[in-house]
Amino acid sequence: MLENVSKALKGALLTCVAVGVAGSGFAQSLEEVKTQRGLTDKDILAAAKTYTPSGMKDEYYVFSSGGQAGQVIVYGVPSMRILKYIGVFTPEPWQGWGFDKHSKDILAQGKIRGKEITWGDTHHPGLSETKGDYDGQYLFINDKANPRVAVIDLKTFETTQIVVNPIFKSEHGSTIVTPNTEYVIEVAQYAAPFEDKYVPLEDYNDKYRGGVTYWKFDRKKGKIDIKRSFTVELPPYMQDVTDAGKGPSYGWSFTNTVNSERYQGGFGNGNVPEFSKRLPNEAGMSAKDTDYMTIVNWKAAEKLFQQGKYKKINDHAVISMDDMVKANALFLVPEPKSPHGNDVSPDGTHIIVAGKLDTHASVYSWTKMKNMIDSKDFASTDPYGLPILDLKRSLARQVNLGLGPLHTQYGKGDSVYTSLYVESSIVHWNYKTGKVLEKMPINYNVGHLVTAEGDTVDPDGKYLISLNKLAIDRFLGVGPLHPQNHQLIDIKKGQPMQLLYDMPLPLGEPHYAQMIKADKLKPIVRYKKKSFKHRVRPGREKVVRNGNNVTIYSTAIRSHYSPEVIKVKVGDKITWHMSNVERAQDQTHGFTVDGLNIHGSLEPGETSTFEFVVDKEGVYPFYCTEFCSALHLEMTGYLLVEP
């Protein structure tokens, strides 16, 4: 009989998912759904780890670059739901970005040599730090194509400043902050003359240059202080991804370098015959076995800047390589070919570099390098007189990881995770022992990866996201241009990595992302009305004419504008101040005047200004573009333009 009981128990256990738990009927339905949809137990576990029911909040924010979309993408972990695209370099009408005067003025800060630029190529977001940890206050983002850096205020999730690099012609390894956000680091990519002049490629070695710009951040003002910023001149290699030292390496920054060959390309049937028969760049720039890591003592550079040891180019302070070398503040150390990731360990003692053309990750010891630097123990110098440290004596170890290692992020303890681009895998290893612990396939061709707070002094482990470049067959087809695929992976200690979620990116090509604990951010839900100069209170609205300048002070509230009818004349210069006088959370009003390319998104408490001239007579309806109440359709008026 006991045997029977045991059998009965076993049978019950084996089938219990199918027959229901505690009478809820839930387990049976779950089993049905699993069968219908072809889901495994693993899938259900992954679903449980990511599914975030209505009203439950995510644990982490991810701030991801949007690549060529020129925006920043914000999403939540573990739900992998995208929460916002923040308008940065590209105008975006839903949020009114680039359509009202305030945002137009910020975008105008980003003109290149007087030319309006309506997009950007964002690569590496940088969250502001205090003592090497994310503080949740600001986010910085770069534009590779048009060398620029933008500041985003994480109280409002809005871009508040765009700064153009006055001497670079392109950049890439940006933005990286120093441990207290003293500086925002921007790094050149394709070498070019600092001056805005034509210089023939024959003069490449002598007159083309790279560099690292240290943008001084004024935290109180929330702005980059252009006048207190400077650039360290570098050889015409292609500088790339950078990290700032911390702990024992505080005061230093580390920048990868590609194309130490100084190859200038020219392949193809161009119109410069002396170059046209050469190898393509991909070959010419990969001829040597190693490139360089560039080591800059930015504290020493700051001192040179303060001492006035710089020359001004395009009104920007440039510290020469010579002065940097003389000040013992600039060094090179060889790296495996075509490096991309450059990541300082949380304790600041090691730097991990991986190069896509070498199967190893190289773990550099800062102690070893610092000793050689202090004792002026150099292996050689480069053609520009930069001292070169010995590679082998700089390394703690090299670890064979697989094909195309690209970027490393830190987890808990000595755990690190490296993306393998060519192999389409993530590899988990120990950077102190060099032991490879686990490898996991991803879909497909991972570029950067990110772990929770993985580039701070205190990484959380827990979650890893693989920023894959190709999606191919992962999602429903949407034409020849596919989404990217970000894969969320559970990296909790003591268990194998588990793939949790495939997330398509519907707009943009993210390059890098950072993941920050959600409770570090304190976003606001309404604006302080006093912060807007041209705000009027309801009942005080007015239309003021001064010659052919017409200034309109309007309000918007559920669900009407005041005033509703305004008459102007063709050619009048109209300045329209519109105030949303709501206080309720999420009570946005929109504003457009039909056919005039005007649009505003007015959040509670906000006043926006629109400047325009109507050059054709007519009847121009205006209306609220945001579905704000049951009488939203009636929130409208007429701008009448007399001949």
Place this chain on the structure above:
Amino acid sequence: MLENVSKALKGALLTCVAVGVAGSGFAQSLEEVKTQRGLTDKDILAAAKTYTPSGMKDEYYVFSSGGQAGQVIVYGVPSMRILKYIGVFTPEPWQGWGFDKHSKDILAQGKIRGKEITWGDTHHPGLSETKGDYDGQYLFINDKANPRVAVIDLKTFETTQIVVNPIFKSEHGSTIVTPNTEYVIEVAQYAAPFEDKYVPLEDYNDKYRGGVTYWKFDRKKGKIDIKRSFTVELPPYMQDVTDAGKGPSYGWSFTNTVNSERYQGGFGNGNVPEFSKRLPNEAGMSAKDTDYMTIVNWKAAEKLFQQGKYKKINDHAVISMDDMVKANALFLVPEPKSPHGNDVSPDGTHIIVAGKLDTHASVYSWTKMKNMIDSKDFASTDPYGLPILDLKRSLARQVNLGLGPLHTQYGKGDSVYTSLYVESSIVHWNYKTGKVLEKMPINYNVGHLVTAEGDTVDPDGKYLISLNKLAIDRFLGVGPLHPQNHQLIDIKKGQPMQLLYDMPLPLGEPHYAQMIKADKLKPIVRYKKKSFKHRVRPGREKVVRNGNNVTIYSTAIRSHYSPEVIKVKVGDKITWHMSNVERAQDQTHGFTVDGLNIHGSLEPGETSTFEFVVDKEGVYPFYCTEFCSALHLEMTGYLLVEP
């Protein structure tokens, strides 16, 4: 003993989720995760119904308008993952939209009175239909702010045409297709003169007009045929959402009308004193108890057009109200106040209208209305001579649903679902019996809703999405501008509605969406190379100078451009044809020349053209903006501009 067995079994059943299923360890982990994350059994079931593991495809595409973002949003059901933002009225650099010649030319089609418009307010997507069912070939989308309609080809997911309405000053109830996509219907919103003239508001009743435009769609060309399109003139009410008849109502269209009061607003301290002391629009436009449904026989209108019975305004054919009335082709029937949704039943026999200021849905009987039309049995006429049908005799029934009913979609059988904006609920009812079956709260303030193929002749039931206007507390904060919240609801027959998923919309404010079975679409993954006139094969690249016109024929392939070095002079007119000669799926290359506001996204097989003048000498790197291979960083070149 048997009692003991029974107890043991019961105990086992109660705890089986906690102790593991069939030794997999899965159930135990699942229970742990549930406890840790505070998930209920219901949550797990919802997770299982939506979670879509790596590589599994969604069942449905949703095509959603992007509101003020000016784009179309594509996402998958049940995963609720956004797959793509399609660039339509707003330039979008990631997909190169508005940056190369081809897309610039399409955007230029959308100029309003010569003015470039760089955004749109998209509202109602319309999938092409064959015999009243979605055929998966084309998608149409409107722009409320700048009265326009765009065509999207669902093979490429790209916008192929933009058509400006030459007589409307705004629109709204668009785009709706007739059952075989004979016409794409566009409807005016705020009344205005058809001519581009100033007309004082005092002449509103006589000279302001509404209308419905029937854009002829040429399916073979995939284009709207402007010359074969016409508008039916309507009174200066605010026309709104429209539906096309089918089955017995084929050949007719039904358009809601708001503001039958013809109120013109004027509230507030404007500069038109004779209007300024009036009530705001929201009050003045809500004075009467009813508005109108406008009933148009578009088949009869088509005949009038073919007979030349129209006048041309702005080179566009307008059929007068008088001619329509004379042809027995234009009628009104009263509707409850401030109607929005207007939805013809799958069999074409009924039309459901809901008005936000009335708690009822009104179910109109087409049979009854058609009988009155045929027997010229009218209750009265409006001030413009339009015959008005009797409301009560037109109705099949009115059903009390709740506060602020807005939009109705059809499910299986006689099931319908109506959004209640004010009450923040979805109500499930039977439109044949008038029985209210179930009500479910949503978060918060739902506008439109959509069911699977819910506005075709054959709705699927299964899924419903509530397009909520407010998110408030549902997600992590992202500043004063919140995302929207689309909630996926399981509406499988025979069980209560179940909330499955909250999906934040990170960009744009969707108004309406359509859900189509995924297997109806056949998107391509590469372009036919022959379709590009300026394509060159690798090895045939060239740079051709003709005076100061320089034409560059380039190729891109992993991972180099050919040619890599090009020399031009300041002021040269450059035409740069760039061909991606890849064939592999998802192998996109980007293209930019630094600092010149040029960007292209070149999918496999695609050739794009960039036209520009460089007006300053210098060194301009160009590079691939899409991470295309391990040697992607090296995919670069120099455009050298001599003084």
